[in-house]
Amino acid sequence: xxxxxxxxPDPPAVHATGLTVVRGPRTVLxxxxxxxxxxxxxxxxxxxxxxxxxxxxxxxxxxxxxxxxLDVLGRPAGHPTLRNRVGYVTQAPSVYDDLTVRQNxxxxxxxxxxxxxxxxxxxxxxxxxxxxxxxxxxxxALAGNLSGGQRNRVSLAVALLGxxxxxxxxxxxxxxxxxxxxxxxxxxHAIAADRGATLLVSSHVMDEAERCxxxxxxxxxxxxxxxxxxxxxxxxxxxxxxxxxxxxxxEAAAAGRDKERIR
Numbered sequence: 001x002x003x004x005x006x007x008x009p010d011p012p013a014v015h016a017t018g019l020t021v022v023r024g025p026r027t028v029l030x031x032x033x034x035x036x037x038x039x040x041x042x043x044x045x046x047x048x049x050x051x052x053x054x055x056x057x058x059x060x061x062x063x064x065x066x067x068x069x070l071d072v073l074g075r076p077a078g079h080p081t082l083r084n085r086v087g088y089v090t091q092a093p094s095v096y097d098d099l100t101v102r103q104n105x106x107x108x109x110x111x112x113x114x115x116x117x118x119x120x121x122x123x124x125x126x127x128x129x130x131x132x133x134x135x136x137x138x139x140x141a142l143a144g145n146l147s148g149g150q151r152n153r154v155s156l157a158v159a160l161l162g163x164x165x166x167x168x169x170x171x172x173x174x175x176x177x178x179x180x181x182x183x184x185x186x187x188x189h190a191i192a193a194d195r196g197a198t199l200l201v202s203s204h205v206m207d208e209a210e211r212c213x214x215x216x217x218x219x220x221x222x223x224x225x226x227x228x229x230x231x232x233x234x235x236x237x238x239x240x241x242x243x244x245x246x247x248x249x250x251e252a253a254a255a256g257r258d259k260e261r262i263r
Contacts, residue, residue: 097144
């Protein structure tokens with residue numbers, strides 16, 4: 001009797017080998033190797049200018065001059081079949097100021113799921129996404145009249161429209177007050193736990209690292225470490241992720257000086 005065995009496991013949400021991005025004379029990402037597991041919140045932590053946004057653009061397929069291997073949900077990054085499976089929120093809100101919150105979402109929902117037959121499904125998705133980001137009471141307000149934090153949440157609602165398997169969020173909590181930050185992180189955890197989605201969330205605020213299941217710590221276009229917050233603290237003998245990050249920066253700097261001396 002032929003034994004077919006167990007079905008092959010799903011590929012990771014993101015897998016990169018030798019991922020490199022060169023912009024003009026500058027190498028922005030330096031031969032990165034990493035994996036983002038499914039169904040978890042992975043934090044991409046590092047100072048401004050270290051390459052986080054470039055890495056996120058590469059993952060969603062909008063970054064030019066990418067070399068190496070980069071697979072997303074089992075497909076090459078930017079593949080047409082990923083269009084409805086990946087949600088992306090940039091640092092700048094991607095909304096139309098002269099439309100209301102609901103009109104913005106109606107517009108993007110029609111692009112994602114066109115046709116008259118899908119009208120009822122689109123309406124349900126729009127209503128759910130607005131409620132997810134706690135903007136139901138502002139659904140009929142013009143986006144241009146909202147606060148910066150509210151506009152950020154409209155962009156997040158747009159990304160949630162298609163119930164994506166992977167959400168790529170570029171510093172989604174910048175400029176938000178502590179209560180909204182707390183509420184958004186609660187939403188992120190609910191999306192991962194209840195819907196099985198994967199979230200890749202960038203930040204330069206180290207205390208947000210403690211809210212992630214897994215971390216990738218970046219500096220100057222390189223990944224210093226990727227592991228759970230607990231494992232990183234244990235590995236470096238520190239009490240916080242920020243202290244662990246600083247320890248790894250010092251360790252990398254010392255290794256670089258040693259290489260220079262050997263030369």
